[in-house]
Amino acid sequence: xxxxxxxxxxxxxxxxxxxxxxxxxxxxxxxxxxxxxxxxxxxxxxxxxxxxxxxxxxxxxxxxxxxxxxxxxxxxxxxxxxxxxxxxxxxxxxxxxxxxxxxxxxxxxxxxxxxxxxxxxxxxxxxxxxxxxxxxxxxxxxxxxxxxxxxxxxxxxxxxxxxxxxxxxxxxxxxxxxxxxxxxxxxxxxxxxxxxxxxxxxxxxxxxxxxxxxxxxxxxxxxxxxxxxxxxxxxxxxxxxxxxxxxxxxxxxxxxxxxxxxxxxxxxxxxxxxxxxxxxxxxxxxxxxxxxxxxxxxxxxxxxxxxxxxxxxxxxxxxxxx
Amino acid sequence: xxxxxxxxxxxxxxxxxxxxxxxxxxxxxxxxxxxxxxxxxxxxxxxxxxxxxxxxxxxxxxxxxxxxxxxxxxxxxxxxxxxxxxxxxxxxxxxxxxxxxxxxxxxxxxxxxxxxxxxxxxxxxxxxxxxxxxxxxxxxxxxxxxxxxxxxxxxxxxxxxxxxxxxxxxxxxxxxxxxxxxxxxxxxxxxxxxxxxxxxxxxxxxxxxxxxxxxxxxxxxxxxxxxxxxxxxxxxxxxxxxxxxxxxxxxxxxxxxxxxxxxxxxxxxxxxxxxxxxxxxxxxxxxxxxxxxxxxxxxxxxxxxxxxxxxxxxxxxxxxxx
Numbered sequence: 335x336x337x338x339x340x341x342x343x344x345x346x347x348x349x350x351x352x353x354x355x356x357x358x359x360x361x362x363x364x365x366x367x368x369x370x371x372x373x374x375x376x377x378x379x380x381x382x383x384x385x386x387x388x389x390x391x392x393x394x395x396x397x398x399x400x401x402x403x404x405x406x407x408x409x410x411x412x413x414x415x416x417x418x419x420x421x422x423x424x425x426x427x428x429x430x431x432x433x434x435x436x437x438x439x440x441x442x443x444x445x446x447x448x449x450x451x452x453x454x455x456x457x458x459x460x461x462x463x464x465x466x467x468x469x470x471x472x473x474x475x476x477x478x479x480x481x482x483x484x485x486x487x488x489x490x491x492x493x494x495x496x497x498x499x500x501x502x503x504x505x506x507x508x509x510x511x512x513x514x515x516x517x518x519x520x521x522x523x524x525x526x527x528x529x530x531x532x533x534x535x536x537x538x539x540x541x542x543x544x545x546x547x548x549x550x551x552x553x554x555x556x557x558x559x560x561x562x563x564x565x566x567x568x569x570x571x572x573x574x575x576x577x578x579x580x581x582x583x584x585x586x587x588x589x590x591x592x593x594x595x596x597x598x599x600x601x602x603x604x605x606x607x608x609x610x611x612x613x614x615x616x617x618x619x620x621x622x623x624x625x626x627x628x629x630x631x632x633x634x635x636x637x638x639x640x641x642x643x644x645x646x647x648x649x650x651x652x653x654x655x656x
Numbered sequence: 657x658x659x660x661x662x663x664x665x666x667x668x669x670x671x672x673x674x675x676x677x678x679x680x681x682x683x684x685x686x687x688x689x690x691x692x693x694x695x696x697x698x699x700x701x702x703x704x705x706x707x708x709x710x711x712x713x714x715x716x717x718x719x720x721x722x723x724x725x726x727x728x729x730x731x732x733x734x735x736x737x738x739x740x741x742x743x744x745x746x747x748x749x750x751x752x753x754x755x756x757x758x759x760x761x762x763x764x765x766x767x768x769x770x771x772x773x774x775x776x777x778x779x780x781x782x783x784x785x786x787x788x789x790x791x792x793x794x795x796x797x798x799x800x801x802x803x804x805x806x807x808x809x810x811x812x813x814x815x816x817x818x819x820x821x822x823x824x825x826x827x828x829x830x831x832x833x834x835x836x837x838x839x840x841x842x843x844x845x846x847x848x849x850x851x852x853x854x855x856x857x858x859x860x861x862x863x864x865x866x867x868x869x870x871x872x873x874x875x876x877x878x879x880x881x882x883x884x885x886x887x888x889x890x891x892x893x894x895x896x897x898x899x900x901x902x903x904x905x906x907x908x909x910x911x912x913x914x915x916x917x918x919x920x921x922x923x924x925x926x927x928x929x930x931x932x933x934x935x936x937x938x939x940x941x942x943x944x945x946x947x948x949x950x951x952x953x954x955x956x957x958x959x960x961x962x963x964x965x966x967x968x969x970x971x972x973x974x975x976x977x978x
Contacts, residue, residue: 411737413850414844414847415848416843418967420761420968421836433833434968436759437757438740446757453772453775453778456779513727513756513757515743515746523737526847526854527735532848645743647743
């Protein structure tokens with residue numbers, strides 16, 4: 335079967351930094367409390383809309399290559415409900431006529447899009463796919479919920495997927511995803527839909543339109559669900575943690591990234607950027623990938639484990655030969 | 657390559673009917689005006705949330721077969737922003753552990769999901785995929801914009817996709833999709849995102865949280881864009897309208913469905929349900945498919961053209977051997 339290669343990546347961090355010291359008075363906690371609990375020393379705050387952030391990351395990934403055959407927006411915070419954000423991103427990129435749509439699986443949106451893109455290339459539907467994730471969600475932090483408000487940051491990241499040229503080893507090897515709806519209420523933005531319609535005078539409160547997260551319970555459930563997910567993926571592919579060169583993991587929180595050690599990944603294998611950017615929702619996984627790529631941490635032929643958890647609660651991991 | 661078959665379909669229409677006569681006083685127009693302009697004599701009004709509607713359609717499609725390997729929610733109006741609606745649908749279906757996510761391309765969501773599902777089966781990632789579209793968007797009609805308010809209705813529809821058994825001719829043959837961002841403002845729900853955040857005291861008006869549509873301009877642009885899309889698809893596949901047994905088209909409006917004649921599809925080939933259900937957004941295409949299937953209009957081996965337009969503005973059509 336046609337193999338698949340991530341040929342290039344790009345990312346964009348808005349210039350405005352918000353340090354833990356700056357955030358501390360807004361959420362009524364100390365700088366030390368924020369850094370110790372969340373692991374996030376600073377995060378970026380977007381002053382531009384997500385389509386502009388997406389465009390900057392996408393253009394870096396596209397480089398001087400041709401335009402993509404297809405654009406998949408894999409972001410959580412949209413510009414508006416209809417249309418989905420992908421036509422706006424395409425327009426800001428100065429393009430038209432390219433098929434585009436959105437995939438939403440919260441923090442796993444990029445991974446789901448990557449799995450779909452790989453299948454579309456394997457079945458020869460497209461030859462050059464742009465996946466882009468851009469989040470400008472910091473205005474939706476709930477400052478009265480300091481634990482979750484300490485986590486989030488804004489960012490965009492993108493990747494270009496193509497068929498692997500003959501003679502190269504790059505491949506999208508396998509993936510395993512599981513969704514556990516008993517955890518659906520652990521990470522929520524309850525508004526912006528039919529349950530709490532924006533205009534409704536009684537059904538919708540201000541809190542419904544802010545991020546809510548039960549961090550401790552997410553952590554506990556994630557630990558359990560990641561274990562069963564990876565056992566399935568490892569068994570099917572006859573691999574174990576020692577076979578991987580790098581772990582590219584969703585940066586949910588400091589403790590969540592440290593969880594990697596419990597799964598057999600020593601800190602030197604785990605790309606860790608949580609302290610500098612926070613939890614950037616769907617942009618998190620491609621941002622870790624693009625940062626590692628830019629810093630020369632990924633060598634062609636390396637075996638990568640890429641994934642993490644997302645609201646749902648979902649767990650997803652992919653095995654990629656870089 | 658592994659071929660793909662839509663093995664079964666299902667749909668659900670909420671029991672509550674709203675006739676043109678009942679809608680007329682709400683939007684300040686006559687029954688005759690509504691039927692003549694929109695082609696919609698009646699539409700259904702959901703009194704249950706979209707996950708319950710989705711479950712009813714999905715269960716009909718699943719029949720007494722095994723649970724799916726994967727659930728793709730292809731709907732526009734979500735229950736809430738986070739998580740996406742797919743975990744809630746899975747829970748209402750009484751299932752857990754099945755990977756699930758959402759695809760959003762407004763009225764083309766099902767078609768995009770079908771194209772993705774076909775690729776996932778062709779590349780042997782999954783063997784039984786449930787795609788479900790459910791829309792409960794009628795509360796977001798803008799009664800001060802009678803032209804668009806006359807169009808919408810609620811519904812759910814689902815399809816199960818599997819590998820084609822040996823010796824059968826069923827196949828997902830090809831597709832062509834194009835997104836034209838210069839039409840992004842023609843069909844909108846401007847709220848529920850970062851442009852017009854639900855809680856914002858000045859950036860967000862009541863109108864931002866209601867459907868807005870510039871019907872005449874959509875019609876004119878659609879006519880132009882469908883023509884170029886189909887020319888590309890026909891040329892690549894060496895087919896013409898006379899080769900197709902059925903046209904399964906998004907029911908955007910009465911005039912939009914009648915547009916099919918201009919593209920060489922006589923009324924007897926075009927499945928037309930707009931008068932009874934209206935524009936059911938993402939549920940529209942699978943609802944036409946499931947209705948035609950239930951009514952015995954689809955014979956195995958028939959060649960189908962499936963698609964239409966969506967906000968974006970996007971045009972997408974797939975060629976399917978039923």
